[in-house]
Amino acid sequence: MSDLQHKFVDTNGIRMHYVEQGAGPLVVLCHGWPESWYSWRHQIPALAAAGFRVVAPDQRGYGQSDAPAPIESYNILNLVGDIVGLVNSLGVESAVIVGHDWGAPVAWNSVLLRPDIFRAIALLSVPYFPRGAMRPTDGMKALAGDQHFYQLYFQEPGKVEKELDADPRRSMAMVLYSASGDAPRDGEFSFLFPKTKKFIETGTVPAKLPPWLTEADLDFFAGEFKRAGFRGGINWYRNADRNWELTPFLDGAKLRQPAVFAAGEHDVVGKMIPGGYELAGAFTPNLKKKVIIPGAGHWVQQERPNEINQVLIEFMKSL
Structure with a gap:
């Protein structure tokens, strides 16, 4: 089998790094926050x-x-444009797109805006739900009440990245462990926290890493954020209202491509979205399968790679 190749492409005004392996129909994997291509390390060789x-x-x-540098350059139309440019550079006509966490909105907006390119979609952790009537930060404020909601906390430029950049390895250990299925239920990451706390104080740094995360994995993630800093990824959150303003034409849009959804039983996203994972499929008439993996948390493709690989391969082979 071919080895993993590291490549670069100029797309939509940026230079993008990507890894590539295999031959056959194209599959594009879109990671979430705070991750990198490396969060797909188990899926790439299997697919x-x-x-x-x-x-x-x-x-x-x-x-x-x-x-x-500009916050607004991380709006959803640019994020989709980056992926479209990447696919076009590969000389293929169509692709299946997979998104986890923040990668899920990138994937579903790619599918909604360019159905001529993206023929099917797999969403992990975040189910598709269409643009709503309420400005996102207003919804967040209603959810937060008299507490901090992490996505609102992320809105102030310079604040949370300073906390995370101070010690990228500790930050990554905390975020990866606390949002996983291995964190004790009382020590898991909560998307709401007291106003007396900083975000960096809301999780647990494990004494021992969970079995799915090695010291080498943590070193890789920490090294990437040491080099790039956390600001770029956090800027995605700072476009929540802008994305909503840019996309009124997507009001109530249904995702009609063949789709599959998978998430961990303990994923905090399922608790954050009203109706949680029951929603998956409500706006996706061609949802082929929904899988909730017992015991898993937010990093489902890293925590349960075999189950996710099976879901993805079965889905893609059925197309």
């Missing part, structure tokens, strides 16, 4: 071995890809 050409970029603001 390549199953007969697919797999491409996993460091998205805008992450890893070895460019991180433009």
Whole structure:
């Protein structure tokens, strides 16, 4: 089987780093926050071995890809434009797109805006739900009440990245462990926290890493954020209202491509969205399968790689 190749492409005004492996129909893997192409380390070889050409970029603001300074350059139309440019550069006509966490909105907006390119979609952790009537930060304020909601906390430029940049390895250990299925239920990451606390104080740094995360994995993630800083990825959150303002034409849009959804039983996202994972499929008429993995948390493709690989390969082979 072909080895993992590191490549760069100029797309939508940025230089983007991506990894590629395999030959066959194209699959694009979009990571979330705070991650990189590396969060797909278990899927890339498995999908390549199953007969697919797999491409996993460091998205805008992450890893070895460019991180433009202006906050507004991280709006959803740019994030989709980056992926479209990447696919066009590969000389193929169509692709299946997979998104985890923040990568899920990138994936579903890619599918909604360019159905001519993206023929099917897999969403991990975050189910598709259409643009709503309420400005996102107003919804967040209603949810937060008299507490901090982490996405609102992230809105102030310079604040949370300073906390996270101080010790990237500790920050990554805390975020990865606390949002996983291995964190004790009373020590898991909460998306709401008291106003007396900083975000960096809301999770647990484990004495011993969970079995799915090695010291080498943590070193890799920490090294990427040491180089790139956390600001680029955090800027995605600072475009929540801008994305809403840019996309009124997507009001109530249904996702009609063949789709699959998978998440961990203990994923905090399921608690954050009203209706949680029951929603998956409500706006996706062609949802082929929904899988909730017992015991897993937010980093489902890292925590339960075999189950996720099986879901993805079965879905892609059925297309």
